[in-house]
Amino acid sequence: MKTTVFLRRVLCRVSAVVLSAALLLPVQAQAQAPAKKVFGSMAGAAALKPASHGFYSRGCLAGAVAMPFDGPTWQVMRISRNRRWGHPELISTIEELSIRANRGGWNGLLVGDISQPRGGPMLTGHASHQIGLDADIWLTPMPNRRLSYREREDTSAISILKKGTNYVDDRRWNKSYENLLRNAASFPQVERLLVHPGIKKKLCDTVKGDRSWLQKVRPYYGHHYHFHLRIGCPPGSTDCRKQKATTPGTGCDSSLQWWFDVALAPKKPSKKKKDTAKAKPAKPKVITVADLPQSCQAVVSANEKPVQSAVYNARSLSGFVAPQLDLPARFDPMAALASRPIEAGGKPALKAIAAATVAVPDKPQSVYEPITGPIPVPTPRPDR
Numbered sequence: 001m002k003t004t005v006f007l008r009r010v011l012c013r014v015s016a017v018v019l020s021a022a023l024l025l026p027v028q029a030q031a032q033a034p035a036k037k038v039f040g041s042m043a044g045a046a047a048l049k050p051a052s053h054g055f056y057s058r059g060c061l062a063g064a065v066a067m068p069f070d071g072p073t074w075q076v077m078r079i080s081r082n083r084r085w086g087h088p089e090l091i092s093t094i095e096e097l098s099i100r101a102n103r104g105g106w107n108g109l110l111v112g113d114i115s116q117p118r119g120g121p122m123l124t125g126h127a128s129h130q131i132g133l134d135a136d137i138w139l140t141p142m143p144n145r146r147l148s149y150r151e152r153e154d155t156s157a158i159s160i161l162k163k164g165t166n167y168v169d170d171r172r173w174n175k176s177y178e179n180l181l182r183n184a185a186s187f188p189q190v191e192r193l194l195v196h197p198g199i200k201k202k203l204c205d206t207v208k209g210d211r212s213w214l215q216k217v218r219p220y221y222g223h224h225y226h227f228h229l230r231i232g233c234p235p236g237s238t239d240c241r242k243q244k245a246t247t248p249g250t251g252c253d254s255s256l257q258w259w260f261d262v263a264l265a266p267k268k269p270s271k272k273k274k275d276t277a278k279a280k281p282a283k284p285k286v287i288t289v290a291d292l293p294q295s296c297q298a299v300v301s302a303n304e305k306p307v308q309s310a311v312y313n314a315r316s317l318s319g320f321v322a323p324q325l326d327l328p329a330r331f332d333p334m335a336a337l338a339s340r341p342i343e344a345g346g347k348p349a350l351k352a353i354a355a356a357t358v359a360v361p362d363k364p365q366s367v368y369e370p371i372t373g374p375i376p377v378p379t380p381r382p383d384r
């Protein structure tokens with residue numbers, strides 16, 4: 001009798017161990033899984049308090065909200081990628097920018113990639129955009145009509161550079177581009193705007209009056225079809241890692257010239273090439289979920305927020321009705337793999353958008369009442 005009780009107890013304990021091991025296994029397996037696969041397959045946001053965990057290029061996002069597909073002064077592009085998610089602070093910044101941009105002669109924003117529903121690394125493109133604080137905004141103004149779902153997939157953005165050069169095309173550049181970037185820089189929470197060095201140069205050469213905002217405008221590769229807006233760690237995101245402060249000054253100096261002389265200069269054939277060709281390229285390390293901040297494991301395993309409640313409650317949506325989009329029933333996260341890059345090919349809708357590029361009103365026309373109260377100006381960067 002005693003032995004049966006003992007055996008039962010042993011069996012009980014064994015099965016408890018087996019059971020807990022089985023429960024633990026998926027969590028452990030998930031922690032060791034490539035982070036881009038895990039985060040790239042998430043279709044909805046984590047039902048948690050909004051928080052950005054980690055760094056712009058190594059982290060994840062809890063409690064994300066989705067940018068509504070349409071607002072009076074914006075349209076979300078490449079909807080199939082499902083990258084319209086961000087920290088509420090970023091999404092509200094994009095909304096406010098769209099309103100200010102519209103007042104500054106830019107018809108409205110075409111919003112590109114923000115983040116995945118739970119942030120994290122992506123299966124395609126972008127080293128950053130992982131913690132819901134980065135957004136790509138097309139350097140093409142919104143047309144005067146609503147684009148269809150298909151058009152948002154196929155329409156290409158327009159480069160502002162003169163073909164074959166690293167300099168802005170003067171036939172297309174006008175004050176509305178400057179106003180757009182100045183407006184974007186005017187938000188205290190916006191820390192950096194990444195643009196092609198040619199755009200930075202154009203601003204350096206032409207911006208009159210207050211030039212302090214140019215400090216936030218940083219030259220970088222690409223970024224002549226879109227610019228990249230980055231906000232700082234929002235309050236409440238305790239394990240969000242701040243970026244190094246930008247160098248004081250406008251940056252209209254030798255550091256900018258370096259881009260033209262070195263970084264973008266045509267590469268001279270290297271003598272060493274033959275030797276290096278033989279060397280095996282180092283395999284890039286696969287970033288696993290465990291390589292991200294600890295809190296990202298909870299972000300992965302959290303319940304999904306229903307999409308309806310996850311869409312950002314934008315103030316400009318009251319009274320605004322957008323035409324119904326022929327959306328797919330359920331997002332296929334893998335659609336991002338097949339999605340067209342924004343700079344690919346030309347499509348008919350391009351014409352309509354290009355036409356909007358030249359329309360700079362003498363007086364800013366607004367669909368909005370001006371924002372009452374003072375417009376926030378950039379606060380000086382703290383010394384490092």
Ligand SMILES: [Zn+2]
Nearest residue numbers: 134135136228
């Ligand atoms: Zn970007």
